[in-house]
Amino acid sequence: MKEAQDLRAGNCVKIGNDLYIIAKYEYIKGARGASSCKMKMKNLTTNSVSETVYRASDKFEQVVLENKKMQYLYESGDMYTFMDNDTGEQMELNKDDLGDALKYLQEEMVIDIVVYGEKAVGVKLPQQVDLEITYTEPAVKGDTGGKVLKAATVNTGIEVQVPLYCNIGDKIRVDTETNEFVSRAK
C-alpha cells in the first residue's frame, strides 16, 4: 500500500475493482500535519475523469503498469503523438491524459508512456528536466548566492522561480515534482 503523499502523476492505483491513472497531482501542506493531496484521476474502465482530494495519509493499492520509453513527436489539436524509436510504434495521448506532463513536454523529449492493455493511458515524468529560459529580467551581476529568486518563463510556457544570475537563453534543470529550479544545465 502506498500513502497518497507518495503517489505522483503517472502512477496507477486500484480503488474497489477499478484502476485509476493519476494525471495531475498536487500536495498541500495543511495545518498541524494534516496535509492533503488533490489528484485528477482517470478511471481506466469507464474513461471518466474526476478531480479528487485525499488526506496525505490515505492508503492506496498501487498497480504497476507497463511503461514504454517513447519520443514526443508532435501535437495536433488536443492529441499528442509519441513514437517508440526502436519499433517505430506510435501512440497518442490527449491533453487530459498528459496532465502535469504538459508543463514540461518538449519536442523530441523521451519519456515513459504508461500503457494499459494496448493503449497509452498516461505518462511518467522524469524527476528533473532541462528547460530553456525564454524570458526573465536581466541577470544581476555578482549575485551568485542563488537565494533570491525571480520569475522566468521557460520554453514550455510555464513560469519557474530562478536565481537572479539567470539570463534569457540559459538552460536550467527543474524538479518536475515541485517545479523548483535545481541548477544550471549544460
Add this chain to the structure above:
Amino acid sequence: MNFSSIDIFCHCVDNFGDAGVVYRFAREFKASNPRCRTRVFIDSKETLRAIVKEIDPSKAVQELESILYIDTRALTETLMENLGAADIMVEAFACHIPEPLLEQAYSKSKLIINLEYLSAESWVEGFHLKESLLGCGTARKFFFMPGFTEATGGLILNSRLAQTRYSGGFDRFQILNDVLNTFGITVKPEENKLLGTLFTYERGLDSLLTDLNTQNRKATLLVFGDKSQKSISAALERLGGRHDSISAQIRTYKNVQLICMPFIDQHSYDTLLCCTDFNFVRGEDSLARAVLSGKPFIWNAYIQDNKYQKVKVEALLETMRPFYKNENVFNDYSKLMLTFNDAPEESAAQTTSERYVNFLKNLKKHERAAEEMSYFMHLNCNLIEKFNGFLRKN
C-alpha cells in the same frame, strides 16, 4: 438528500481549537436542523470542559442542548455496535473514525465529510467539496474546506450573536461592564479608554505593553488563557509592572491595566470581541471570531516548522487587502502581522521587534475595513448554510 442523523468526530491534538470548532459546528448545525439527531464523538472531554462548563468529563455519554457528547475513549465494540452510524459522518480535521463505526458507515451512511482546518490560502477553493474516491458502499466521501471566500466553505457564524448585532439590540458598554464588573471595574463611554483582548500563544509582549502605554489614552487589556497570561507575566517582569492591590488578577504597567481573565463560554467571548477596540487572537477558531467581530485584530498563527505559519498569514492578508481603502495603512498592518508571526517557536522569553504605534493610531481605519469584511463574511460565507446546501444537493 434526506438525512435524520449526524455524527461528528473530533480528535483533540492540542490547545482548544479542535474541541472549540466541533462544539460550535455541532451547536450551529443542530440549531439549523433541530430534527436531526446530532452526536459528537470526542477524545478529550476535559478539553471541551474548559470551554463548556456544563460538560462533565466523568460521563462517557452526556446530553447537552439536545446534542449527545460521547467520549471516544469509552467506546467498546458492543457500545459502537449499539450506537450505529449516522446518515452523515463528519471527520473533523481529518481525524479517524473508529474502525467498527466506519464499517457500519460503509453500509448505512450516505456521506462521510472531512471538515478541514480553516485557511485563507488560494488552494482551498480548489479542494472544497471535492470527492475522495475512498468512500465505500453507501457512503460517498467529500472534503469540506472552511475559508474566507464565497467559493470555500466559509466560517461558522454565531447566529445568535449575528441576530442581536444586526437587529440593533447591541449595547457595547452594557456587555463590557457585565464582564468587567466582576473585577470591580466599570467603563464609561466618556472615559475614552482603549479596550482590547489578548489571546495568544506564548510570546514576547514587551513592545505591545510599551506601545500601549505611549498612547494618549488609558488602556485595559483582557488577557485570556494560560499562555497569554504567562507571556504577560514575563513581559511585566522585564518591564517592571506591578500587581494591583484590588486583585491578583489585575496588574498594571503605567497606563495599561491588564486583567487576567478566566475562560468564558464561546458566546460570551464572541460577543466580547465585538465590543472592544482591538483583539489579539490565536489559532483557528478565535481568528474566525475576530474576522466576524468587525474589529481590528492581530492574528497569532499556530507555529509550524520552518515558520510555515507566515504563508498562512500572508494568505489571510491577501484576503483582507480588498477591504482596505488606504494602501499605506494596509502595508503597515501587513508588516506588523508578519513580524508578529516571525517566531520559530513559542516562548514567553523572546524579545520582540514589532511596533504597534501605527496600528493603534489607525484603529478607526482598521475598524472600517474589519467591519466591511465581517459584513461580507456574514452575507456570503455562512458555513452551516453552505453545509446544509451541500447535504440537500447530494
